[in-house]
Amino acid sequence: MPDQEGEVLVERAAPGPEMEIVHLLRAVAVDLGRHSTRFAQRNGMHPTDVRALIALMDAARAGEETTAGHLGAALGLNSAGTTALVDRLERAGHVRRVRDARDRRKVTIEVDERAVALGWSHFGPLIDRAADLLRAYDERELAAVRGFLTGMLKAAV
């Protein structure tokens, strides 16, 4: 009876007990996004601005300088959008533009310390909570969480 094709498509997933966790992961991803959007709005920023600051801090932690071009590429913006983004962040005092001394076409972006502190004040409690949860786990449980997240990371490319 091919008269319910829609239903077949809707109910395609294997409805095992795994699906609960899959939906949980999605809910967490959505909520983390909301959390960071709220942070943006409270500080008069846009979601992209927060993503930019996070990208900049990640690079800084890895010991890499970030140029305007790098930043734009990481966020999927074109050059005009990148310039506007950096203008915005600079005007708000969250970053500084520094002309590269060796290649003077380049502009490296440095995050202001106060922006870092602001980020910690908002995301710190969440990170602490996560660390608390994980400290209660033994090595096999940690491996399970790590393995699941690592697997999802590879799958989501």
Next chain:
Amino acid sequence: MPDQEGEVLVERAAPGPEMEIVHLLRAVAVDLGRHSTRFAQRNGMHPTDVRALIALMDAARAGEETTAGHLGAALGLNSAGTTALVDRLERAGHVRRVRDARDRRKVTIEVDERAVALGWSHFGPLIDRAADLLRAYDERELAAVRGFLTGMLKAAV
């Protein structure tokens, strides 16, 4: 010596082995966001449109009707933005507007079956991959993953 205050703020987190997993979770959240943005762009939609379709499908799965107002509230849009969003989705054929018969002020939004199928074709493989990963776990490992995600969900409000 208080001449390195910036550093103190930057390195505030307890640098235990938990931090690796915290960063993993954030990376997964970001990548899932990117995945859904790519889906949006490939189909000529905006991230908000995808979020709207997901919200609509979630409600439908829970057996609830979604009105324009509900949808806007769920996405944090005002009424003008909501109207524009539904216009866009309707123009693209992803949803239908249906005037509620009992309260004729209300407009309920119905997702078109083809939009659902389109979503599955993109997110299905990812979901399958997640289910595969989880099927290899025993009950205690599943409980660990579930507990961590549930805890983060409560913390991220």
Next chain:
DNA sequence: ACAAGTATCTTGCTGAGCGAGATAATAGAG
């Protein structure tokens, strides 16, 4: 020294989302 290449910025535009208010339908008081 000069052509080709690379990094950023400028200009002009499109469109998502907002604030304010219009329109239409329901609910409650008398």
Next chain:
DNA sequence: CTCTATTATCTCGCTCAGCAAGATACTTGT
């Protein structure tokens, strides 16, 4: 039953993030 308050959606005019195209400034290879 009618008049007013409330609720749900839509319309209008605007702001601003991001795009496409091209200008500008610097570097590199010949």
